[in-house]
Amino acid sequence: MKLLTGNDLKSGAVTWWDGVQWSLHVEDAIDVGDHADSILARESAAQRVNAAYAIEASKDENGVRPGHIKERIRALGPTVRPDLTLKPADPAAGQWVI
Amino acid sequence: MGDLMYKYDTYDQAMVDARVDEFRDQVARRIAGHLTEDQFKPLRLMNGLYLQLHAYMLRVAVPYGTLSGAQMHALGDIADKYDRGYGHFTTRQNIQYNWIKLDEAPDILADLAKVEMHAIQTSGNCIRNTSSDQYAGAAADEVTDPRPYAELIRQWSTFHPEFSYLPRKFKIAVIASETDRAAMRLHDIGVKIVRNDAGELGAAFYVGGGMGRTPMIGPLVRDWVPLDQFITYAEACLRVYNRHGRRDNKYKARIKILVHELGKEEYTRQVEAEFALLLAQNIEPPLAELERIKAQFADPRFEAGLADLVDRSDPDFALWVDNNCVRHKTPGYIAVTISLKPIGGIPGDASADQMRLMAELATRYSFDELRVTHAQNIVMPHVRKDQLYDLWQQLDEAGLGTPNLDLVGDIIACPGLDYCSLANARSIPVAQKIGQRLAAKEQQIGELKLKISGCINACGHHHAGHIGILGVDRKGTENYQLLLGGCEGADTSLGQITGPGFDEDGIVDAVEKATEVYLSTRTDGERFLDTYRRIGMAPFKEALYG
Amino acid sequence: MAEVQFRFRHDEAVGDPGVTVGAFGAQSNAAAVRLEPGDEARDLLPHLDRLRLIEINFPVYGDGRGYTAARVLREAGYTGELRAVGDVLVDQLAFMRRCGFDAFAPEVALDPAAAQAAFGRYPEVYQPTVDGRAPIWAKRHLAAQDG
Numbered sequence: 001m002k003l004l005t006g007n008d009l010k011s012g013a014v015t016w017w018d019g020v021q022w023s024l025h026v027e028d029a030i031d032v033g034d035h036a037d038s039i040l041a042r043e044s045a046a047q048r049v050n051a052a053y054a055i056e057a058s059k060d061e062n063g064v065r066p067g068h069i070k071e072r073i074r075a076l077g078p079t080v081r082p083d084l085t086l087k088p089a090d091p092a093a094g095q096w097v098i
Numbered sequence: 099m100g101d102l103m104y105k106y107d108t109y110d111q112a113m114v115d116a117r118v119d120e121f122r123d124q125v126a127r128r129i130a131g132h133l134t135e136d137q138f139k140p141l142r143l144m145n146g147l148y149l150q151l152h153a154y155m156l157r158v159a160v161p162y163g164t165l166s167g168a169q170m171h172a173l174g175d176i177a178d179k180y181d182r183g184y185g186h187f188t189t190r191q192n193i194q195y196n197w198i199k200l201d202e203a204p205d206i207l208a209d210l211a212k213v214e215m216h217a218i219q220t221s222g223n224c225i226r227n228t229s230s231d232q233y234a235g236a237a238a239d240e241v242t243d244p245r246p247y248a249e250l251i252r253q254w255s256t257f258h259p260e261f262s263y264l265p266r267k268f269k270i271a272v273i274a275s276e277t278d279r280a281a282m283r284l285h286d287i288g289v290k291i292v293r294n295d296a297g298e299l300g301a302a303f304y305v306g307g308g309m310g311r312t313p314m315i316g317p318l319v320r321d322w323v324p325l326d327q328f329i330t331y332a333e334a335c336l337r338v339y340n341r342h343g344r345r346d347n348k349y350k351a352r353i354k355i356l357v358h359e360l361g362k363e364e365y366t367r368q369v370e371a372e373f374a375l376l377l378a379q380n381i382e383p384p385l386a387e388l389e390r391i392k393a394q395f396a397d398p399r400f401e402a403g404l405a406d407l408v409d410r411s412d413p414d415f416a417l418w419v420d421n422n423c424v425r426h427k428t429p430g431y432i433a434v435t436i437s438l439k440p441i442g443g444i445p446g447d448a449s450a451d452q453m454r455l456m457a458e459l460a461t462r463y464s465f466d467e468l469r470v471t472h473a474q475n476i477v478m479p480h481v482r483k484d485q486l487y488d489l490w491q492q493l494d495e496a497g498l499g500t501p502n503l504d505l506v507g508d509i510i511a512c513p514g515l516d517y518c519s520l521a522n523a524r525s526i527p528v529a530q531k532i533g534q535r536l537a538a539k540e541q542q543i544g545e546l547k548l549k550i551s552g553c554i555n556a557c558g559h560h561h562a563g564h565i566g567i568l569g570v571d572r573k574g575t576e577n578y579q580l581l582l583g584g585c586e587g588a589d590t591s592l593g594q595i596t597g598p599g600f601d602e603d604g605i606v607d608a609v610e611k612a613t614e615v616y617l618s619t620r621t622d623g624e625r626f627l628d629t630y631r632r633i634g635m636a637p638f639k640e641a642l643y644g
Numbered sequence: 645m646a647e648v649q650f651r652f653r654h655d656e657a658v659g660d661p662g663v664t665v666g667a668f669g670a671q672s673n674a675a676a677v678r679l680e681p682g683d684e685a686r687d688l689l690p691h692l693d694r695l696r697l698i699e700i701n702f703p704v705y706g707d708g709r710g711y712t713a714a715r716v717l718r719e720a721g722y723t724g725e726l727r728a729v730g731d732v733l734v735d736q737l738a739f740m741r742r743c744g745f746d747a748f749a750p751e752v753a754l755d756p757a758a759a760q761a762a763f764g765r766y767p768e769v770y771q772p773t774v775d776g777r778a779p780i781w782a783k784r785h786l787a788a789q790d791g
Contacts, residue, residue, distance in 0.1 A: 263708025
């Protein structure tokens with residue numbers, strides 16, 4: 001599947017296209033299929049996202065899984081500071097990245 | 099402000115204040131949609147603001163690594179107020195904050211300006227922060243304090259109208275001793291202040307060093323530039339680069355490529371021709387300006403007749419003194435390194451509380467002065483030996499007393515894929531695991547400078563590590579190359595790759611094996627680097643790959 | 645050809661567009677020439693007295709070779725119009741002015757208020773250039789100067 005990810009212009013937070021708006025959570029990301037370019041163009045022009053791009057991903061029993069470790073770290077937060085990630089209480093979060 | 103460093107006059111303050119206003123205006127225009135990201139990007143980069151893997155990252159300049167207690171305290175407060183309670187000290191003596199919001203960035207710059215700090219030109223294709231020796235003003239072997247020259251360069255390079263859209267970034271280092279503690283030969287321009295037979299000071303210029311994809315050691319371009327032509331010569335070097343540096347390929351755009359492709363002789367010839375023309379333009383500040391700056395770096399009022407010995411009865415304290423403290427030019431004093439590399443910790447990171455504590459301790463124990471080193475540690479340059487124990491106890495209690503300067507646990511690591519969108523692999527977990535694995539043997543191993551980069555951009559300076567590690571992307575998984583024999587001193591050398599790469603567990607094993615080869619073959623007094631240089635790569639290759 | 649949006653000269657503007665450096669040599673009547681980033685500004689030095697307009701092109705704002713070309717021409721004594729053309733954005737105006745440009749013809753017209761703010765942003769300068777502004781170090785040491 002193809003996901004879109006970017007950053008919120010003002011806050012810098014990592015966001016994921018959920019079909020309607022940009023969510024902080026990768027679990028909400030939807031498959032944009034062939035529409036990546038048009039969505040990116042529209043959303044960037046409207047300043048609802050900054051520096052957005054498309055990535056390959058898959059879905060497994062845990063949910064959405066970005067195809068590359070870089071985007072999995074982007075989805076979670078720094079693996080060396082669990083307290084600063086989106087899932088500070090989840091001991092399995094770091095393993096999910098790898 | 100600290101007494102012994104450069105203090106802004108009204109002109110310097112006006113410049114940083116104007117810059118804050120300019121950036122505030124640029125941010126407002128970006129948020130209002132009047133600037134696209136493509137148009138805004140070079141502007142925010144010239145104020146040190148990156149869009150990174152998790153958020154905006156701000157890189158604050160610490161000119162030639164020198165800070166007052168008040169400035170370090172402010173850096174701690176900024177970490178709390180605008181970020182997540184910590185900062186990261188870098189291999190160019192700067193500090194980075196990882197969780198910045200764009201609409202707060204101008205306020206951060208305003209807070210910095212209040213303590214005579216800024217983020218000017220810490221990124222972008224312009225002249226970056228000028229780095230220097232962390233023991234400047236304290237070292238016994240310097241011919242003079244190099245920092246006034248670095249300050250002269252800072253002012254000359256700030257908002258330079260001709261050199262703000264260079265082919266690529268430009269990094270300058272200044273030293274004033276034969277021992278190169280600033281990796282000067284691995285900079286775009288390295289300046290060494292030297293004394294001639296007549297006792298006069300002048301500048302030797304090395305141009306075209308650098309790391310990254312194609313590491314190169316900067317050749318000597320001019321062995322003597324008189325101090326009253328110093329800036330003009332630098333201008334000539336930059337002008338030739340701006341004019342002829344490659345702009346067709348981002349990976350071939352540094353000055354090292356230009357010097358390499360032209361050859362040192364031709365590059366020098368072009369610089370000398372430009373220099374001759376520029377001399378007629380009277381762009382050189384008068385020597386009075388250098389003297390004005392030098393006067394602000396005067397020695398502290400060292401006390402005479404202090405005890406020159408340290409009470410070593412506490413073995414933990416003695417170990418820390420032996421590892422982390424170096425001889426000062428003045429009897430009774432010593433230069434102290436605060437390690438930001440606790441075993442299993444994140445190299446170079448400090449919490450806001452730790453920053454404020456270091457600030458307070460510097461005010462009390464080190465004439466209100468601190469230095470950031472390019473090895474990502476903090477130096478207190480002028481500590482009384484008879485106060486050293488008190489200082490150590492307080493550092494140790496705050497987790498700042500790790501006795502590992504230049505040992506294998508004193509790892510230089512870039513933030514890597516945990517933080518950086520350019521990275522191919524994570525570097526911090528590798529550093530943590532190596533530190534933990536070798537902790538018990540660290541003292542026995544002795545000096546071993548280990549440097550880790552998460553990608554070929556080499557921000558971890560892995561080419562210059564006695565052991566270097568380079569993270570690569572191998573078909574979507576993290577993989578690590580091992581290099582041996584790099585060195586950044588006067589005998590600068592570049593590390594050699596051992597062979598095929600390793601996964602994360604494998605690289606930790608590999609580093610351990612390399613230290614075992616060293617321990618079993620070293621002769622008396624040899625450091626790891628010395629043994630490697632004597633026995634060569636073959637025994638290490640044998641141990642690693644069988 | 646883009647309109648000259650800002651001009652800091654009192655003489656009349658040259659209407660003709662600059663010919664290329666290559667063509668310039670063959671045309672003894674041409675008084676206007678256009679420099680591309682890869683051109684050598686010093687090739688024009690023998691002809692400065694007959695040049696009334698030099699356009700320096702910035703195809704992309706990130707290519708900063710035009711700043712060097714401008715300074716080299718001014719340092720060699722060129723007093724005619726030095727016009728920045730191409731991808732000229734508000735945030736480069738002040739640096740361009742300092743390098744000797746006195747006319748600006750951006751491909752995309754700029755907001756005049758933003759441009760004016762940009763031209764006047766910095767009250768002081770650290771380096772002396774052809775714009776004649778006294779650098780900060782000169783102001784610091786006024787008493788020490790001769791004359």
